[in-house]
Amino acid sequence: MNASALQEETLIVREPQGERRFGAPDFPLGFGGAGSVVVLSGRPEGVEAWLGVHEDQLFVQPAEGKDVLHNGLRITQSAWLKAGDVVNLGNARLRVVEDRGQRTIEVDDGSAGNITAPPIIQHDARLRGDSDAEAEPIAAVRFRASEGAARKRTVTFNPTRVLLTVIALIAGGVLWFVLTATSIGVSTAPVKARIDIAGGLPAVPVGGRFLLRPGEYTIRASSPGYAPAEIKVKVTEAANQQFALSLAKLPGMLSIQVPVEAKLSIDGQEVGSAPGEFELQPGTHTVAINAPRYQPFSGTVEVEGLGKKQVFTPALVAAWANVTITSEPAGAQVIVAGEQRGVTPLTTEVMAGNQPLELRLEGFKAWTTDIQVKASEAMTVGPVRLGLPDGRLALRSEPSGASVTISGVYRGVTPLDVEVRPDMEQSIVFSRPGYEPATRQATLKSGERQTMSVALTGVYGEVAVRAQPADAQVFVDGRPAGNVNQTLRLVATTHEIEIRKAGFVDFKTTVTPRPGLPQVVETKLLTAEQTRIAATPAVVTTKVSQQLKLMPLGRFTMGSPRREPGRRANEAQRDVEFKRGFYVGVREVTNAEFKRFKSDHRSGIVPPNTLELDNQPVVNVRWEQAAAYCNWLSEQEGLQPAYVKDGESLVPANPMTNGYRLPTDAEWEWVARYSSDGKARRYPWGDALPVAPASGNYADYTARVVLQDIVPGYDDGYAVTAPVGKFPPNVLGLYDIGGNVAEWAHDYYTVSTDSTQVAVDTMGPAQGKNHVIRGSSWKQSSVTDLRLSARDFGDVQRNDVGFRVARYVQ
Known part of the structure; x- marks a missing residue:
């Protein structure tokens, strides 16, 4: 591993504490005690062995006076290292490992105490030879400073010798290149092109081929009129290698x-x-x-x-033709497709196709026609004999809009200007629905202009207009005709009748009066809200099949008078008006319906009676759980939730949405006490005690095993909650509005005083701690609790409190 090789790869030294990587600049590496590059535990201070590299080969050299074993043999000078060799420094061991070209020195400093020391092999002539680690001394790299400077040698420069040496080197290089190069062929299509080869040593052309040393090259081909071509190739030592390039023509x-x-x-x-x-x-x-x-x-x-x-140069074909136009008399203005071209006689270019042609001459009747022109085919029109002008007749009627026929031919509606043939009597008929026809005669001279006006005689019928409110106005065909509740005399044609009053939706209809046959238009105007409610479904159904009914709008006095028996102080009286349409659930929410939202809910038991049946009303729910259920219902139908997060709590949205919610305090009392005669009910069954038989589920005889106070002489058959809808509904079709379970209301609870101000669509206080609870339950029997005006409150769940849902129409 020479220095250049170590620039690209490293030597790994793997010690007990981890790995280190060394490159060429780090050599030689000292192994031994403190002060060494690689410190071996338990070794005396100083370097014991040097690890070096020479021409890509590792070797080890003992430090002066140190005992170093190489494969069990003590060495005194440098020794080559190969994969598998072991070097021992006392108890420490260095092992050479090579894996896929990566060299690693594994170091075991002997601290574990389990290294088997190799036998010491004494120097002997029998061990020397090709395999002797010290047979070939290594002097290429020195790691210790020399004891004295070497003497300088004197070199005499000989030019002839240098020149011969250079020539010999060049000749040798050429010979080496020829003997080691590969011959390749390069072909080009569709034309023969110039070839350039780049990469490695220069290519040598020989007889239409090229000599190249094995390696990677870029071959480029170029020829006039063609885009250059280029390929990258890898030349090997194989014989007869051939490469082809294809050149594309330039645009x-x-x-x-x-x-x-x-x-x-x-x-x-x-x-x-x-x-x-x-x-x-x-x-x-x-x-x-x-x-x-x-x-x-x-x-x-x-x-x-x-x-x-x-x-x-394409040969374009003209899309016109020369058209020659003549007239008698000459001098007529020629107009082609609305464009003036000159006067007759005239030859002009006209585009191919159907073209309108018109000739005009003062004192003569205009002449018009369509001509069919074929491209590049000349044509002649004429001579056109221009006639004398027609007479012109202006026709008017009162009222306008009368249909006009002249000599049996329909010509339009008044007001109308028409041309008629001169010197000929014309029969003119005016007709309009609801009016008697009128006939006139006229004879015009050439170029003469006349005006004819006719007052049409109407045919009338009577239409009585009756409507509420009585001060609404009636409009006939957009014109005011006074107040409603009158009889109109109208022409016997179709009219638009419109009845208007500010704050109400307009009423429109059409009527066609008939002589001798009186007709009546009758209606009652509705406000925009009333109109919308009239078009609103009377019943809606939730995604879990709960029905809600549309409630009537109106006004009533909420609360109870001070002297009413059983009245509490929180039943202050005030007027409430409902203008925004709303729905209320027909039944209380059941266990089965609530568990679709919260499957682990338990309503509990009142031993020995259960509150858990699917068709019993859900109980033991907090107000926020009821509000969360309403939001869940809204999500099922894509409605905007009626309750929003405020920290960890739910609060009413402001403004209120049309999502599902709990009935407000006022809404609950309105629908519970509603009566067709306008008098608010006191009890669910009527206005007086005793409790009517089978009127609801209250604290009855059956409940005496679980309750102390019951309604004397009343037995509804249920000790605790009954299935929802078991008893007859009230006049609005709502079940269990009194009895079974009390119900959470939308409002925060507050105690107010009597007020004369009207509250419109009230949603209750903006904040509070407790919420309103309305209606009696299966646990209640007193006059106070059974009244429909009674109000309760709370902030925790109870086994006799459930809820029903409501929502606004819009």
Whole structure:
């Protein structure tokens, strides 16, 4: 391993503490005790052996006066090292390992105490020979300073000897190159090209081939008119190696010449406009030319390439023809496709195809026609005999819009200007739906102008317009006609009737009055919200098959009067109005429905009765669990959640969304106490005690085994919760609105005082700790709790509190 080799690779010394890598600048390496490059544990201070390299070969040399064993043989001078050799320094051992070209010195300093010392082989003549480690002294590298400077030698310079030496070296080099080079052949297509070879020693051309030393080369070929070609090759010692290069023709320049500027496409791609020059690859190309006033051209051209320039002059075919036009009398203005060309007689270029032609001459009737022109085929039109002008008749009617026929031919609707043949009596009929037809006669001279006006007589019918509110206005065909609740006399034609009032949605309809047949238009205007609600589904269903009903809007007094028996202080009275449409769940949420959201929930038991049946209402849920369930329902349908995160808690969204939520305090009481007669109910079954039979699940006779206080004489058959919907619904179709379980409401709980202010779509206080609980449960029996105005509150779960869901329409 010489110095240059060690620039690319390293020697690894693997010690008990790890590996180190050494390159050429690190040699020689000292092995021994303290002060050595590689320190061996337990060895005396100083270097015991040197490790060196000479011409890619490792060797070991003992330090002066040190005992070093090489493969068990004590050495006194340098010894070559090869894979598997072992060097011992006392108890320490160095072993040479080579794996895939990587040399490693494995060092065992003997500290483990398990090294077997090799036998010491005494020097003997029998051991000397080719295999003797000391047979060949190594003096190429010295590691110790010499004891004295060598004497200088005097060299005499001899020019002749130097020249002969150089010639001999050159001759030897040439001979060496010829004897060791490989002959290769290089061919090119489609033409013979100049060859250049780069890389390694220069190539020597010999008889159409090249002599090269084995190695990697780049072969380049070049020829006028062709793009240079290049390949990278690896030349080996094999005989008759052959390499081929293919040269491609250079593009050519195609000059396209046309008489006018035109759009140009080559091989289906737009490339600009002609005339012009275009660089194209050799081969056949399709050229398409679109020039104004010429027929489209398409053809092929063969491009030679080789950097040459070619001229292509396609023969474009004119897309027009010469048209000669004459008239009697002459001097008429000629107009072709709206463009004035001159006066007759006239020869003009007209584009191929169907073209409108018009002749005009003062004092004569205009003459128009269409002519079919073929490209490059001349044609003649005329002589055209121009006639005297028609009479011109201006027709008007009141009202306008009457259809006009002249001599049995329909000519349009009034107001109308028409030409009529002169000196001939014309019969003119005006007709309009809802009016009697009117007939007139007229005779005009050539060029004469007349105006004829007709007042049409209407045919009427009666239409009664009735609507609420009574102060709404009626419009007929967009014109105001006074307030509603009147009878209109209208022409017997179709009219648009519109009824309007600010704050209400307009009503529109059409009506066609009939003489002697009175008609009625009747409606009730609705506000925008009422209209929207009228179009809103009465029932919606969640993804888990829960039904919610659309609740009526209106206004009521929430709370209870101060003298009502059982009233609590938190039942303050105030007026509440509902303007925003909302839905409320028909039934309370069941265990099965809640477990779709939270599968590990347990409602519990009231020994010996269970609260866990699938169709029983879910209980033992906190308010936030009920709100999270509502958000889960919203996510199933892509609705915006009604509750948002605030730290670790859920709070109502502001503004409130149309996602699923809990009914508000006011909504719950509105739908619970709703009555068709407008009087708010006191109890779920009516306005007075006792509890009506089978009216709901309250603390009854059956529950006496688990409760102390029960409703006297009442038995609903359930000691604890009953299946939801087991008892009849209220007037709005809601089940268990009283009894079974009390229900979480949306609002934070607060105690307020009576107020005369109207709360519209109230969502309750903005913050708080507890939440409102509404409705009685299976545990309650007192007059206070059974009333629908009773309010409770809490912030923990109970085994008699569940919930139902609600949501806004929009």
